[in-house]
Amino acid sequence: TQDELLKVAREYKRRGLPIDVIVVDFFHWPKQGEWKFDPVYWPDPDGMVMELKDMGIELMVSIWPTVDKTSEHYEEMLEKGYLVRTERGHRVGLDFQGATIHLDVTNPKGREYIWNKAKKHYYDKGIRIFWLDEAEPEYSVYDFDNYRYYLGSNLRIGNLYPREYAKAFYEGMKSEGQNNIVNLVRCAWAGSQKYGALVWSGDIASSFESMRNQLMAGLNMGIAGIPWWTTDIGGFHGGNPDDEKFRGLFIRWFQWGTFCPVMRLHGDREPRQPQYGTSGGASCRSGADNEVWSYGEQVYDICVKYMNIREKLRDYTRELMKEAHEIGTPVMRTMFYQFPEDERCWELSDEYMYGDRYLVAPVLYDAAKEREVYLPKGCTWKEIESGSVYQGGTTIKVTLTLESMPVFERL
Known part of the structure; x- marks a missing residue:
């Protein structure tokens, strides 16, 4: 009403x-x-x-x-x-x-x-x-x-x-x-x-x-x-x-x-x-x-x-x-769209780019304690919650808390 x-x-x-x-x-x-x-x-x-x-x-x-x-x-x-x-x-x-x-x-x-x-x-x-x-x-x-x-x-x-x-x-x-x-x-x-x-x-x-x-x-x-x-x-x-x-x-x-x-x-x-x-x-x-x-x-x-x-x-x-x-x-971009030269990105379906700056890795399973995130090569990435910096071309394991979702800024 x-x-x-x-x-x-x-x-x-x-x-x-x-x-x-x-x-x-x-x-x-x-x-x-x-x-x-x-x-x-x-x-x-x-x-x-x-x-x-x-x-x-x-x-x-x-x-x-x-x-x-x-x-x-x-x-x-x-x-x-x-x-x-x-x-x-x-x-x-x-x-x-x-x-x-x-x-x-x-x-x-x-x-x-x-x-x-x-x-x-x-x-x-x-x-x-x-x-x-x-x-x-x-x-x-x-x-x-x-x-x-x-x-x-x-x-x-x-x-x-x-x-x-x-x-x-x-x-x-x-x-x-x-x-x-x-x-x-x-x-x-x-x-x-x-x-x-x-x-x-x-x-x-x-x-x-x-x-x-x-x-x-x-x-x-x-x-x-x-x-x-x-x-x-x-x-x-x-x-x-x-x-x-x-x-x-x-x-x-x-x-x-x-x-x-x-x-x-x-x-x-x-x-x-x-x-x-x-x-x-x-x-x-x-x-x-x-x-x-x-x-x-x-x-x-x-x-x-x-x-x-x-x-x-x-x-x-x-x-x-x-x-x-x-x-x-696209605003939401498949990983292969943003990184077509990175072969690994053609295999990913559970993470994406929000524009060209932010890599988003949603938590897609109930009570998940950790999840893997692939960071494309040729870039340096900063996890926005912790500030930790990673070199691209690697898969990392992120420990999950209920208060946050893994998001990485491309530096």
């Missing part, structure tokens, strides 16, 4: 913690496909946006392309051909919190339609960042041959959907005179980077195995030409902030997130909160608190340490983003 969101934002400021963006997540609307705040739970969005801006915080709002058959725009969109069609059966795409079908973003008029609604209910209130969720899009039944878009069958052009989804908001925001457009999106395709796509890796499991997979995903995304990338720190599905085992995972993920292109905390924590209200999206209950102070004092102190490290990297990170924008260089 509006009260809950502002309470969190004020607490970050009271504690003196850095925060750039806070998010209004899904089901803040009366019904899917209405793309506006539900006044029952968000009585004064204009005042909320103004207070956040006064605190130096931008508001990001979740958008879903699903349209409930009982929503206020469904009949109009159906008549104008702005919805995905089915070759057979009932026109239903995702049956979640209502029977819905997706906006057809491959239709230029469909893109214009959703932007006009978003502009009226969000952009004109001062909201300048959007979270374009459900971007694949997600179907209840994946009969790809059954779905037909404006540009053709799903089988033929379906992978274009997330790109055109990002394009809808990029074009709309550009038409309003906005520059430096970045929107969070759950999926991407070749060319999505042209439309300000910041891709996150979706609703992933809260486990070390999942964390290892995310590292691979981020590195592959970068060399595929999409440098803006992030994950849900701690994973999305599950995880109880009071569980010591999960706290260990959360710490390791938070440390790694410090050296990702975008550092972002999000997840559906357990146990779920009681249902608040009965109308709108009330039945889609919120998860447990998931702020840096929700995990106990030890975790909090480690989080603050790494948030401050991230702040010190702000100018450096901006330079990496500028380089990525101008020539496509």
